[in-house]
Amino acid sequence: MAKKSSSPLSRRAWITTASGVVAAGLIKTQADAVKIVAQEVPTPAQDPTKVPGRLTSELGQRAPAEQPRRLVRSPNLSSSSRTPLQDLYGIITPADLHFERHHAGIPNIIQEEHELLIHGMVERPMVFSMADLKRYPQTSRIRFLECSGNGGGAYNRDRMPTEVTPQALDGLLSTSEWTGVVLSTLLREVGVRNGASWILAEGSDAAVMSRSVPLEKAMGDAMLAYGQNGEAIRPEQGYPLRLLLPGWEGNAQVKWLRRIEVTDRPTMTREETSKYTDPLKGGRARQFSFVMDAKSIITFPSFPYQLPDRGWWEIQGLAWSGRGKIVRVDVSTDGGSSWTPAELQGPILSKSTVRFRHLWDWDGRESHILSRAVDETGYVQPTIHQLWEARGERTSYHHNHQRVWKVASDGGVTFGLGDLV
The missing domain is CATH 2.60.40.650 (Immunoglobulin-like)
Known part of the structure; x- marks a missing residue:
């Protein structure tokens, strides 16, 4: 490692002479904070130019020194795991590190047998296989997904933590490139009737997770996603099909989606009445607080x-x-x-x-x-x-x-x- 200079460096000097600062060893990064290691010339036994490397394989793997992991907080059936925010680069979360939140475990679904029913206040109730859905125009969008309870461990003044990582605090957040079909395309296919104003989305898990969503959102930027970061979405993310509502709380973005009912009012399911409502002062509560604010x-x-x-x-x-x-x-x-x-x-x-x-x-x-x-x-x-x-x-x-x-x-x-x- 180059010897450090003892002379002070102004911010302007840092910007204008970045290469010189790097050479002087004055710029300190996350890697420096973890461990400062002197660069040594490899011995012949360590020199990778002297020994053939491993062969190609059917599936890639991380370097042995790079082993980020999700943080599992509870072994219960209704549980979550958190993304290691502090260990990642850029904005895309690797699919195997995307946070999880399940209410009754991860169902085992066979794609070839999975179907989506769209019915209710529509002209033509229809059932779509996964093959049917993949015949529609495909779109991809990079969007974040966040659990509405994210960060709750640092809200109560009487239980404010000190030794907590970004992962433990805010790891119910991930960003992916999602691929699928725009929901409005299918709703136009079935023909939404006048007077309709909501949809009910229902999942195939043992909790039969169900949420009401305003029709305006469903006809807007909502998607039915079957792809994530270039591959099929993983079982813990809703394989083979999930609802994606960009910018809204994760609970409403139903995984393992099997049914959409078009209605004229919210259905008032468990997850939007006794759960996922925001208690306010004075005994009041805020309901359908979908948007995740800045x-x-x-x-x-x-x-x-x-x-x-x-x-x-x-x-x-x-x-x-x-x-x-x-x-x-x-x-x-x-x-x-x-x-x-x-x-x-x-x-x-x-x-x-x-x-x-x-x-x-x-x-x-x-x-x-x-x-x-x-x-x-x-x-x-x-x-x-x-x-x-x-x-x-x-x-x-x-x-x-x-x-x-x-x-x-x-x-x-x-x-x-x-x-x-």
Whole structure:
């Protein structure tokens, strides 16, 4: 490793002489925080140019040193697993790391036997096989998917965590390229009758997961997805068919989809009455709160990283909004007293995650770093105090308040929201 320079470096100098800074070893990244290793010349036995490598295979695999895993929180039938946000690059989540949320386990469905019924207030009730669906015009869209309960572990002021990773906190979030048929195409095929205003989507799992969806959304950007990141969607993501409602809470995006009924009112299923409603102050509740509002989280530095020394570090994170595109992410390194716009890394897509970056010259003092996202509608990610004021402190869903990381003087990083409440 090149010897570090002891001279200070301005932010302008960092930008204008990046290559020289790299050579001097002054830029520190996530890999540096995990472990700083000197580069050594391989011995003959280690030199890959001296030994033939392994042969080609039918299925690729990760490097032995790269083994990201989902985090399973409970072995129960109704359970979830979380995406390792802090371990990934770009915005696409590998299919095998996409978060899971099931209410009765993963059903075993044979694609050739699976059918979708569309009926109710339609002119021509129809049954579609998977082969039928794949004959319709195909489309692909990169969209995020998020459980409405994501982030709930950092909402109650009496149980605010400190040693929690981005994965454990917000890992019920993933982004994929989804492929399938636009739902409005099929609804036009069956002929929706006048007076219809909702649909009921029903799954094939043991919970028979069912959700009501406004017809306006169904006729808009809703999709029936059978592909994910270039392959068939995996069983835990709804194989062979799932409903995709871009920007809306994950629970409504029914997996293992088998039936759509067109109706003139919401069906008021269990998952939209006793569950997935937002308790408010004064004994009221917010129902059909589908949209996932603008949100962001810093993924580096975060727990359990430790910054080995002061100097320039690149703060990195993810932002997303169910309302459309993210247009700005601000970063604060002083607990929210001042803010600086971060750099957004393309592509910047509607209802998709986007990467943001911000250079920070850490002086070695205790700091609280946080981010706030702004979407194209002008919506600004709120503070937790603003959410408490609007909804009270006992809601179980839609926790999109600003996240905070505390960087101690020794470089240790913990979740620091509790320090600011």
